[in-house]
Amino acid sequence: MRFGSIIKVALRALMRNTMRSILTALGIIIGVGAVIAMVSIGNGAKAQVEAQVASLGQNVITVFSGSMSSGGMRGGWGSSPSLTIEDAEAIEREVTGIVGVSPEVRDRNQVLANGLNWNTSVNGESPDYPDIRSWKIASGAMFSDQDVRSVAKVCVIGKTVADQLFANGDPVGQTLRIRNIPFKVLGVLDSKGFNLFGQDQDDAVLVPYTSHMKRLSRRSYISSILIQAASADVIDKVQKDITEVLTQRRKGREPDFTVRNQVELAQTATATTQTMTLLLAAIASVSLLVGGIGIMNIMLVSVTERTREIGIRLAIGAHGSDVLMQFLIEATILSSLGGVIGILLGIGSSQLVSHLNGWPVLVSTASVVIAFVFSAAVGMFFGFYPARKAAQLDPIDALRYE
Amino acid sequence: MPPVVKIEEIHKIYDSGEVPVHAVRGVTLEIERGDFVALMGASGSGKSTLMNLLGCLDRPTRGRYLLDGIDVSQLDRNALADIRNQKLGFVFQGFNLLARTTALENVELPMLYGARKFTTKQIRERAMHCLDIVGLSQRFDHFPSQLSGGQQQRVAIARALVNEPQVLLADEPTGNLDTRTSAEVMGVFQKLNDEGITIVMVTHELDIAHFCKRNLILRDGVMVRDEAVSNRSFAATELEKLSSAEAAAKLTGAKT
Ligand SMILES: Nc1ncnc2c1ncn2[C@@H]1O[C@H](COP(=O)(O)OP(=O)(O)OP(=O)(O)O)[C@@H](O)[C@H]1O
Ligand SMILES: [Mg+2]
Numbered sequence: 075m076r077f078g079s080i081i082k083v084a085l086r087a088l089m090r091n092t093m094r095s096i097l098t099a100l101g102i103i104i105g106v107g108a109v110i111a112m113v114s115i116g117n118g119a120k121a122q123v124e125a126q127v128a129s130l131g132q133n134v135i136t137v138f139s140g141s142m143s144s145g146g147m148r149g150g151w152g153s154s155p156s157l158t159i160e161d162a163e164a165i166e167r168e169v170t171g172i173v174g175v176s177p178e179v180r181d182r183n184q185v186l187a188n189g190l191n192w193n194t195s196v197n198g199e200s201p202d203y204p205d206i207r208s209w210k211i212a213s214g215a216m217f218s219d220q221d222v223r224s225v226a227k228v229c230v231i232g233k234t235v236a237d238q239l240f241a242n243g244d245p246v247g248q249t250l251r252i253r254n255i256p257f258k259v260l261g262v263l264d265s266k267g268f269n270l271f272g273q274d275q276d277d278a279v280l281v282p283y284t285s286h287m288k289r290l291s292r293r294s295y296i297s298s299i300l301i302q303a304a305s306a307d308v309i310d311k312v313q314k315d316i317t318e319v320l321t322q323r324r325k326g327r328e329p330d331f332t333v334r335n336q337v338e339l340a341q342t343a344t345a346t347t348q349t350m351t352l353l354l355a356a357i358a359s360v361s362l363l364v365g366g367i368g369i370m371n372i373m374l375v376s377v378t379e380r381t382r383e384i385g386i387r388l389a390i391g392a393h394g395s396d397v398l399m400q401f402l403i404e405a406t407i408l409s410s411l412g413g414v415i416g417i418l419l420g421i422g423s424s425q426l427v428s429h430l431n432g433w434p435v436l437v438s439t440a441s442v443v444i445a446f447v448f449s450a451a452v453g454m455f456f457g458f459y460p461a462r463k464a465a466q467l468d469p470i471d472a473l474r475y476e
Numbered sequence: 477m478p479p480v481v482k483i484e485e486i487h488k489i490y491d492s493g494e495v496p497v498h499a500v501r502g503v504t505l506e507i508e509r510g511d512f513v514a515l516m517g518a519s520g521s522g523k524s525t526l527m528n529l530l531g532c533l534d535r536p537t538r539g540r541y542l543l544d545g546i547d548v549s550q551l552d553r554n555a556l557a558d559i560r561n562q563k564l565g566f567v568f569q570g571f572n573l574l575a576r577t578t579a580l581e582n583v584e585l586p587m588l589y590g591a592r593k594f595t596t597k598q599i600r601e602r603a604m605h606c607l608d609i610v611g612l613s614q615r616f617d618h619f620p621s622q623l624s625g626g627q628q629q630r631v632a633i634a635r636a637l638v639n640e641p642q643v644l645l646a647d648e649p650t651g652n653l654d655t656r657t658s659a660e661v662m663g664v665f666q667k668l669n670d671e672g673i674t675i676v677m678v679t680h681e682l683d684i685a686h687f688c689k690r691n692l693i694l695r696d697g698v699m700v701r702d703e704a705v706s707n708r709s710f711a712a713t714e715l716e717k718l719s720s721a722e723a724a725a726k727l728t729g730a731k732t
Pocket of ligand 2: 523525
């Protein structure tokens with residue numbers, strides 16, 4: 075029998091019991107809808123995380139002080155001060171394929187200006203820092219190497235700090251006080267938003283790392299070193315060379331530093347998303363299973379109801395395979411229509427969620443295609459048993475069936 | 477030319493119940509092309525069983541069946557389906573039309589399953605032509621529930637004709653019809669037979685059997701009589717007679 079006629083017969087049979095067909099497809103509709111909605115929300119979150127990882131800068135390698143394990147005790151990153159300015163200088167000198175290095179020292183301080191005060195993160199960095207983080211200066215300029223050498227009392231402030239302390243008026247050229255030491259504002263950074271851990275990156279004041287160490291924190295150690303590799307191709311080699319240089323400088327002592335690149339950070343950040351994806355897949359398969367059983371049930375009822383029709387078709391010359399096809403296609407149409415409705419429902423509800431909660435959602439083509447293919451496959455799989463039952467009927471028995 | 481139907485010592489034993497039922501006990505029969513046969517017998521004598529065997533809907537327990545020279549007792553399920561589709565037309569006792577499917581679509585059905593490929597237009601035209609033969613072309617878009625019993629039976633006949641079968645088999649085609657409609661259906665059969673189609677039909681009624689050329693009588697699964705019809709009835713004259721009888725009884729106000 076021709077495909078067109080089979081589809082026509084199947085649609086007519088489904089339409090004859092519209093309510094029943096809808097209820098049967100409901101399992102698939104709800105399952106697919108829920109999965110599409112969740113995947114879209116999850117994808118949105120993942121895309122956001124990825125954007126945040128990218129906002130760390132391009133090809134960035136970070137050296138943290140403290141190692142993952144020292145003498146059996148495992149400390150957190152930066153737990154034991156061990157990195158020095160000399161380490162940073164050695165890296166800059168000896169490792170090739172580097173375009174920027176910034177030693178980092180950070181702490182929180184009360185910052186005063188215009189009779190206002192604000193608690194913020196005060197970061198000691200090198201002039202390379204904005205380039206490494208691909209962070210533009212909105213107005214004014216970054217401090218220079220000269221400022222680093224001369225331990226200058228200068229700073230560059232983030233957008234949030236500028237808004238809080240210099241609400242009206244240009245901060246560039248003005249002075250703010252950190253620990254009662256006046257720092258001249260050289261520039262204001264562009265807005266960068268929140269980072270991976272939900273911190274406002276614009277809530278910061280950048281000062282030369284020498285100034286931070288000598289005037290503010292009075293530390294002799296730096297907490298981390300930010301390094302930018304020339305390209306993604308050399309990042310692994312640069313990472314290895316850095317490890318080597320630092321290890322040599324420690325002359326056989328146990329390594330007390332950790333080198334991480336951006337890709338590894340991104341992987342850590344997306345690990346949760348992967349767990350969620352797995353969970354979703356589990357939910358999806360359970361709901362499709364339940365939906366499929368519903369379809370099988372209704373198809374069995376349908377085969378019994380239409381035994382006489384099957385008998386007539388067989389008596390007139392239909393092969394078993396014609397009857398099999400007819401019921402299989404009916405089940406597949408039922409489930410894939412359910413899939414389509416579910417997909418629309420999922421897209422609609424995820425848009426609604428994004429509208430109401432402001433969550434980022436991302437409907438991926440792949441998830442839509444996979445959801446459709448799976449729902450069609452469910453119909454085929456669970457429709458097979460009833461369809462085969464129909465195909466194996468004996469024409470006379472079927473005709474005699476009351 | 478060999479006979480279109482040739483059965484030799486055919487037996488059918490139903491094994492499904494507690495006691496096996498020997499419904500057909502060694503029937504031997506030849507039917508020539510162009511013949512018009514009525515199969516008669518008491519209820520339970522095995523007429524429907526024999527028709528199902530002739531119609532390739534069921535397999536004989538024993539015996540040989542040559543249809544148009546082909547030994548069909550050896551064929552598999554799909555080959556039998558093709559034989560039913562191409563060589564046979566079956567008119568069932570209970571009409572067996574697809575409900576919620578128009579008369580035209582019911583008639584088109586055998587062409588959808590056949591090995592022969594038709595265009596949609598050809599299918600439509602042939603189905604319309606067959607509805608025309610049975611005088612129902614005006615009602616092509618009616619559903620079975622909108623047709624009378626006689627009209628449904630005629631749709632079933634059109635469906636049986638549509639693939640130009642060698643043999644038309646009808647199990648009590650007039651069983652559910654009144655005298656007039658029965659005569660009309662027999663008129664259709666006589667017309668088809670005049671055009672050369674071989675017809676085998678089951679009937680309980682002797683006057684219906686008189687429309688045929690040859691009468692067979694089955695008793696307890698055995699063929700007990702096989703004779704030519706001498707005083708054959710013709711639909712046109714019978715309908716004429718009916719009309720005048722009805723007019724006399726004031727049943728209708730038609731011609732006197
Ligand atoms: N599927 C079946 N299983 C068991 N026995 C059957 C089956 N079909 C028919 N029979 C038996 O076979 C015998 C012949 O039945 P069949 O239907 O051929 O009779 P028939 O001549 O067509 O009768 P009627 O005029 O009432 O239609 C009967 O005794 C019947 O009970
Ligand atoms: Mg019978």
